[in-house]
Every structure is written in C-alpha cells, then in structure tokens.
Amino acid sequence: MIYLDYQATTPLAPEARDAMLRWLDGPGGTGFGNPHSAHRMGRQARAAIELARDQVAALFPPNGRVIFTGGATEALNLAIRGSGRGGTVSYSAIEHSAVGDTAQDAGKSHVLNVANPGQCNTRQDLPDDTRLVCVMQVNNEIGTIQPTIEWHRKAKGAGALFLCDAVQAYGRIEVTGADMIAISAHKFHGPKGIGALWVRDGVDLHEVQTGGGQEFGLRSGTLSPALIAGMGAAAAEAKERMEQDREYVENLWRRARELFGNWTLNGSEEARWHGNLNIRRDGLDVARLMSDVRDVMFSAGSACASGSGRPSHVLKAIGLSDRQAKSSIRLGFGRYTTLEEIEAAAGRINAAAEAQGL
Template sequence: MIYLDYQATTPLAPEAREAMLRWLDGPGGEGFGNPHSPHRMGRMARAAIELARDQVAALLPPGGRVIFTSGATEAINLAIRGSGAGGSVSVSAIEHAAVLDTAADAGRIHMLDVAQSGQCNADQDLPSDTRLVAVMAVNNEIGTIQPTVDWHCRAKGAHALYLCDAVQAYGRIEVTGADLITISAHKFHGPKGIGALWVRDGVELAEVQAGGGQEYGLRSGTLSPALVAGMGAAAALAKDRMHADRAHVEALWDRAGELFHDWELNGSASARWFGNLNIRKEGLDVARLMSDCREVMFSAGSACASGSGRPSHVLKAIGLSDAQAKSSIRLGFGRYTTEAEIERAANIINAAADSQ
C-alpha cells in the first residue's frame, strides 16, 4: 500500500516508539508508575513527562507553558471554553470542526471570510464584543498557510485573545504570534491520544474538566508517560529534521505537480505547506476513484468529516461549487514518502480517473 494521507495522521517515528516502550513495562519493570505518585517510580515517570514538556516547548514561542491533553480537540475545548463565556468568538470559515463546533456552542460565532487562495486576511472587522479570534496556521484540507502574526496583532488591537490551531503546522514550520496554540502528536509522527495546549504567560484560563487538576490545575486526569514520552521524542526529532523534512516535501511536491499537471489545484500555489496537494478534475466521481485505487491511501477531505456526504466546507468557502468540491481529492505526503511512491500513486490515480 502507498500511504498519502499525512493530514489525517502520520506514521509513528521509530524514535518515538522507542521512547514509549520503557514506560509500557509491566511487572518486573519500572516504567508503569503513576507520574502523579510521590514515590520513586512516580518521580521517574514524572521526570519523563517534564523532559517531554521541554521537548515540545522547544518548537513553540518562549514565554508560555505546555499543558498536555488527550489531543487537539480537548486542547481546543480548553482554550475556547476556558478563556471565558459570552461575547463573540471570531473564526475563519475554514477552521476544523473542533474549532467551529466548540465556538458555536460556547458563544456567539462570527465567521471570517477567506480569499479564493484560502487565506484569511487580517483586514476584516471584528464584532465589538469579540473575546477570542481563532485562525489556524495551516489548513488541514488545502494546506494554505495563514497570516497568524497579523491575526495576533489584530486580536490584540481588539482586546481579544488569539487561538492558533497549529495541528498541521507544528514541527513543519515555525509557529509564532499567538496567545493559545493547540497541537496533536500524531500529526508529527508521534502517538495518537496525546496533544497539548500552549498558553502564553499572563493568559488566565478556567478549569473545564474537573477532577484533580494534574496539569497546572487546568486539566484533570492521569497522564500516560508512554504517550507523553512518544510525543516529546517526536517533537525533538521534528526540530532536528525540520529543514531536511521541508526540502524533501518540496521535492515531492515538484514531482507531484509534474505528474498531476492536468488537474486543477485548490488553494494557493505558494502560501502553503507543500505536503498537502488538494486537486480536482471536472466530472470526477471521487467515490468510484477511491474504490478503484485501493492500493493508494488518500482522502476526499478531512478524515473527521468523511462519510458525511456533504461537500467540504473549506472548498465551499474558497468559492468552489458543490460539483467542484465533490470532484476534489487530497494527497498528503511527508518524511517517509518516497518519490517512487508518488510516481506509482500518480499512475494508479490518473489511470483510474481517465477511465471514468
């Protein structure tokens, strides 16, 4: 099989797996202690968590703290719900459902427009009662990079907080300019089930999930040393490999552009993460295409919204018709993808598309 769905999840890095194994030891080992216990095994587990916290923080702005969560969805809920009640939450029209649904449930939601390129420009008016602005760093469906620094300044000018969903950006590009940042380990070659919320110093949040307050009094629940250690190792590896990974991805993008030259690109051709190729072909039956290309793992959009039957809200927001949105596919590649895999996948997908 050829895996081209890196926006949905990434392969676990061997280094992350190795870091996890010690903390999965059962009887006879010392790695299964509760990191919140005061005895020696608990302190050992806690030390592993604090090391990972430093590793994760190394790719985030200085002057903040990392709060571990079960993933980005929980981190987003903590950021939006914990930052206050009432008022308006301004969000870009192409945010992930975790942001859109939480913002709609937590207060009045104000939608920010995006250009045809997929960028959400920071010259838009905000409601006078805006308390939080949420614009993601890199879009998960079309790969467009957003002007996060501009939005942070815009939010500050409105006396609001700025939340940056950096799930698709962390470990790939520099993440700067925010009050709250959410990340998820399995998007950068770490394990599933662990993520984090970065909170700028001076930003006060209220506890959303009560029951012990293990993480700075804001997030309750026993942390998994194995998952946290895996996330830390994946973060450290991403930091070391960031430039090499980016060069590799851009080379794959160039080759993919040659192979899919007769498809239309969705989103900006330049302001983007080049490991995300969202393309369309007129009249394409995507369901049939995916059935005919079972050797290639790719997507018709966000994995979280797959099977809904509705056209992508992201593609609709950039001006595509229902038919154009439903004739689009997303190919995601990264660190462990080879050029030979891109070429083989293109042959399979193009042959199946041409046969329709």
C-alpha cells in the same frame, strides 16, 4: 499499500516508538508508575513527562507553558471554553470543526471570510465584543498558510485573545506567536491520543473538566508517560530535521505537481505547506476513484468528516461549487514518503480518472 494521507495522521517515528517502550512495562518492570505518585516509580515517570514537556516547548515561542491534553480537540475546547464567558468568538470559515462547532456551542460566534486562494485576510471587521479570535496556521484540507501574525496583532488591537490551531504546522514550519496554540502528536510522527495546548504567560484559563486537576489545575486526569514521551521524542526529532524534512517535501511536491499537471489545484500554490496536494478534476466520481485505487491511501477531503456525504466546508469557503468540491481529492506526503511511491500512486490515480472519461 501506498500511504498518502499525512494530514489525517503520520507514521510513528522510530524515535518516538523507542521512547515509549520503557513506559509500557508490565509486571516486573519499573516504567508503569503513576506520574502523580510520590514514590520513586512515580517520580521517574514524572521526570519523563517533564523532559518531554521541555522537548515539546522547544518548538513553541518562549514565555509560555505546555499543558498536555488528550489531543488537539481537547486543547481547542480548553482554550475556547476556558478563556472566558460572554462576548463573541470569531473564527475563520476554514477552521477545523473542533474550533467552529465549539465556538458555536460556547456562545456567540462570528465567521471570518476566506478569499479564493484559501487565506483569511485581516481586511475585515471584528464584532465589538469579540473576546477570542481563532485562525489556524496551516489548513488541514488544502494546506494554505494563514496570516496568523497579522491576526494576532488585530486581535490584540481589539482587546481579544488569539488562538491558533497549529496542528498542521507544528514540527514542519516555525509556529508563530499567539496567546494559545493547540497541537496533536500524531500529526508530526508521534502517537495518537496525546496533544497539547501552549498558553502564553499571563493568559488565565479556568478549568472546564473537573477532577484531580493534574495539569496546572486546568486539565484533570492521569497523564500517560508513554504517550507523552513519544510526543516529546517526535518533537525533538522534528526540531532536529525540520529543514531537511522541508527540502525533502519540496522535492516530492515538484514531482507531484508534474504528475498531476492536468488537475486543478485547490488553494494557493505558494502560500501553502507543500506536503498537501488538494486537487480536482471536474466531473470526477471520487467514490469510484477510491474504490478503483484501493492500494493508495488518500482522502476525499478531511478524514474527520469522511462518510458524511457533505461537500467540504473548506472548499465551499474558497468559492468551489458542491460539484467541484465533491470532485476533489487530497494527497498528503512527508518524511517517510518515497519518490517512487508518488510516481506509482500518480500512475494509478490518473489511469483510474481517465477510465471515467476525464
């Protein structure tokens, strides 16, 4: 099988797996202690968590703290619900549903328009009562990079906080400034089931999930040393090889663009993470294509909404028709993808598309 769905999840880095193993010990081991216990095993587990916290923090701006969560969805909920009540939450039209649905459920919300290249520009007004602005750094479906620095400034000028979903950016490109930033470990070669919310010093949140208050009184529940150690190791590895990974992905991108030269690219060619190739061929039956190319793992859109039958809200937001959106596929690649896999996948996908008479 050929795996080209890096936006959905990434392969676990060997370094992350190795870091996790000690904290998965069974009877007779010493790594299964509760990190919130005061005895020696608990303190050892807690030390592993704090080391990982430092490793994760190293890829964030200074002057903030890392709060571990069960993933980016929980982190985004904590940020949106915990940052205040009343007022309007403004978010871009291409945000993940973890932002859009939560903003709508939390109270008044306002959608920011996105231009055809897939970017949410700051030449639009915010409601006067905006309390929080949410713009992701890299879009998960089309890979476009958003002007988050400008949006942070605009939010600050309006007296609002700025929340950035950096799930697709963290570990790949420099994470820009914000008041709060959400990430998920399995998007940068860490384990699933663990994420974090970075909170700038001086930003006050209130608890949205009651319990033991283990994470700074904001996130209750026993932390997993194994998952957090794996996340920390993945973050450290991403920091070490970020430039190497970027150059490698650029080479894969150039070859993929050649191989899919007769497809139409969705979103900007330049202002995007080049490990995301979202393309379309008008009239393509994507369901048939995926059935015909079962040994290549790619997406018909966002994995989070697969099977819904609805056209991608992201592709609709940048001006595509329902028909065009449903004729699009997303190929995601990265650190562990080989050039040979890109070439083999392209051959099979192109042949299957041509068999449809396209």
